[in-house]
Each structure stands twice: as structure tokens, then as C-alpha cells.
Amino acid sequence: MKKQNYKISIIVPVYNSSEYLEQCVDSILLQTYENLELLLIDDESKDQSGEICDRYASEDDRVRVIHQKNAGCTAASLTGLREASGDYYMFIDSDDYVEQDMLTEMSRHLIGQKGEVVCCNHILEKQKQTLPTASSAAPGIYEGAKLKREIKDKLLGNEQRIVPISRCMKLYEKSVFEGNTKYCDTKIRMGEDFNLVFPVLLDCSRMVVMDKAYFYHYRYVETSMAHCYDKDMMDSVNRLENFLRRVIDDKKVENGELLIRKEYCCMLLLVMKNELRNPDRNYMENIQNIFRDAKIRDIVDNTNIIVRGKANRILYCGIKHPNKPIIWILRCIMKLYDNK
Secondary structure, eight states: OOGGGSOEEEEEEESSOHHHHHHHHHHHHTOSOOSEEEEEEEOOOSSSHHHHHHHHHHHOTTEEEEEOOOOOHHHHHHHHHHHOOSSEEEEOOTTOEEOTTHHHHHHTTOOOOTTEEEEEEEEEEOSSOEEEEOOSSOSEEEEHHHHHHHTGGGSSSOSSOSSOOOSBSEEEEGGGGTTTGGGOOTTOOTTHHHHHHHHHHHHOSEEEEEEEEEEEEEEOOTTSTTTSOOTTHHHHHHHHHHHHHHHHHHHTOTTHHHHHHHHHHHHHHHHHHHHHTOOSTTHHHHHHHHHTOHHHHHHHHTOOOOOOSHHHHHHHHHHHSOOHHHHHHHHHHHHHHHTO
């Protein structure tokens, strides 16, 4: 099959994103790659997003809209997977946008192999700056023993992901999702992408990490779920731990227990960041209650992880020693970072 003949299904979960949705959809429909369908999954938006979706569907027969009862991003993504009719799938968030030649360039790396995944890079769009962000993995083709050794064995327990475990920035051959959506817990908020993508990457047969390829523009929106305070984040972490145990047991991942403990430590870095954004005046007490918990103390004190980033080293110091001076300093640093 010629590469332009592969049908690509682009899945966009939509919730209250009317401010950015048109830029997102326009960037998809203007792709130089023509054989695509766009699935807009409206998760019961309260703003004008649903109407915008319907307008695009009425103007372009490549667009399909599914309106569903609000159930979260993971549930919307699963709806998109059930409805997709393409040979390959891609996810794009409704407040992001992509370069016009993204699909054309990514499709050049397809060989029609079952279970292949092509990864591009992204540009982080913050309030006052844009930051090109590349995968930690070296550009190239990964298959067989090299794929296992250099990608799959390094997916867990590292401060920086070897490849971003994000739904987005990837082109997936559709069969890689078969049998893996059963692991998804739609109640997970923090790590919802991980919840969907981790088992998929374990099962992929071929991965291409593109060089440069800054096609995806990831918009840092302060009010989005990813960047505002989530009071239920520890619940998500514990749900993710249960999810990991199921996947690792089913797929017989080597050194599974150690990897789970290392990954838990890495997730605690996100928990600390989250709690430092807590607007409650009792944020200090909340942080100390979390990081003095017996289970967390056992995992942190008895698991060795390497933390290289300067900011994360300070965060991890706060996790290991959750005293008031360190927490106060971390709170100030987080405020400065969010205002950049």
C-alpha cells in the first residue's frame, strides 16, 4: 500500500476548549497528507466547543463528531479508538496545534508493519517563551532486541522518559491498541496518558524516533488539568500503581517490583509539584502528611533512583526531608516557574 493511501484517524478529545479549538482543527484539516479522518469527541463541554465541532462536521466530510456524557479525557480517547476507521491512529489535544506537514513527514517512516509507532518531537508553548523539546532516545529505528533494550526496558523508573509516554506526538498502527484498552482506568487523572500508552509501547514491534521533527505545539495552559492543583492526585498515583501491577504481571516484565517502586518515586515528584500549587493555606500540613506516610517513607527510603535535574533534585530533597524550610523554598520556586 502506498503511504498516502494509509488512512489516518486523528482523535481529538474536546472539553471546554473553545478558545483554542479552531486553531487546533484548522491545523489538522490543512495537513498536506489528505487521507485522514478527524474524530472530535465532545466530552459534554459547557462552552461553545460542541457547536464549533458540529460546524466543522457540516463543512468537511472528513470530520465526525461524537457527543458523549462527561467522563474525562481517557474515556473520550477510548470512544475515539472505538469509532476510528483508519489504518493508523493519532491523538491531538484540543488546545494544541500541529505543523501542516506533520502527517506527511511522519508517514514517510511507515512500512506498514503491524504494531509500528512513529514518534515526533514538540514545542512547548509557554506564556513568555517557546521551548523545543526532543525525546531522550536517539533518533533512529528500533526493532527486536534493540527496541527492548533501549526503549522498553527504560520506560519506567527514570526521572526523564526515554520517550514521552503521551498519547500525542505519535502515529500508531491500529493493532497496537488491541487487548490494551482493558487496562485503562478512567478515574485516573494524573497519568491518564500513561494509563493508555504504557502497555501499547510494551507491545509495539517497531518504533521510529524522528530527528528534530518539532511538529507538535504543546500549549502550556495554566488552567488545564495538567497544570492546576488536583486534590485527588495521590488517589491517581495509587490507581496507577495498581494499573502497573496488572500490566507488568500480564506482560511478565522483568524486575517488575523494583520498576514499580522506582516509578512510584518518580510519580512522587509530580505529587510534590502538585501540592506546592495547592492554594489552601494548609498546604504545608498537607505536604507533610503525604510524605510522612509510612508506605511512602518505606518506598522513598529503600529505593534508589537517580535524579539529575536541578529542580527535581530539590523536589526530591523535599520528599526525603519534608520539613518546613525546604517546603517553603520549593513553594517559592514553583511560583517563579509557573509565571515564566
